[in-house]
Amino acid sequence: MCSTIMRIHNTRWIAVAIVSLFTHVAFSQTHQDLSAVIAGGNDALSDAVYGLHARAYVNGNNIQVAGEGQATALDLTASNFGTVNFSDAALNAVNTVIIRFENVSQTAATINATSLSALQNLSNVVLLFTYDIAASEAASLAVGSIPDGATSYYSISIPE
Numbered sequence: 001m002c003s004t005i006m007r008i009h010n011t012r013w014i015a016v017a018i019v020s021l022f023t024h025v026a027f028s029q030t031h032q033d034l035s036a037v038i039a040g041g042n043d044a045l046s047d048a049v050y051g052l053h054a055r056a057y058v059n060g061n062n063i064q065v066a067g068e069g070q071a072t073a074l075d076l077t078a079s080n081f082g083t084v085n086f087s088d089a090a091l092n093a094v095n096t097v098i099i100r101f102e103n104v105s106q107t108a109a110t111i112n113a114t115s116l117s118a119l120q121n122l123s124n125v126v127l128l129f130t131y132d133i134a135a136s137e138a139a140s141l142a143v144g145s146i147p148d149g150a151t152s153y154y155s156i157s158i159p160e
Contacts, residue, residue, distance in 0.1 A: 086118035
């Protein structure tokens with residue numbers, strides 16, 4: 001009897017874990033089309049991504065800020081995402097993170113965005129693809145654990 005109850009209890013926990021996993025994956029793998037959202041009149045998003053504000057960049061293992069004042073955007077490549085200290089004081093005002101994917105091999109590995117939760121003002125995460133990728137693939141790229149309150153977008157911008 002005790003063993004039957006334990007099996008039922010364990011089965012319930014496994015079912016809850018599986019449902020939670022699928023729900024989390026479904027939410028974390030959908031990104032909105034940045035161009036469509038901006039064309040729809042989201043001027044604040046357009047300004048956050050393309051505006052002339054102080055912007056932080058990753059140079060080796062260091063954060064550098066271009067412009068005057070505190071950086072409101074962080075621009076980095078997918079390959080150096082894991083090396084960034086998101087708790088760095090230079091990133092205190094960052095509300096937009098732009099992650100550049102420069103080639104197919106960078107998208108093969110998923111990015112775990114849990115570390116972005118250190119950015120207290122984060123509201124936008126933009127995945128910028130600078131190579132030829134289908135919009136459907138960009139929209140569904142697996143990026144795990146984008147912090148609550150932040151919205152993720154994708155943009156395809158192939159240099160000429």
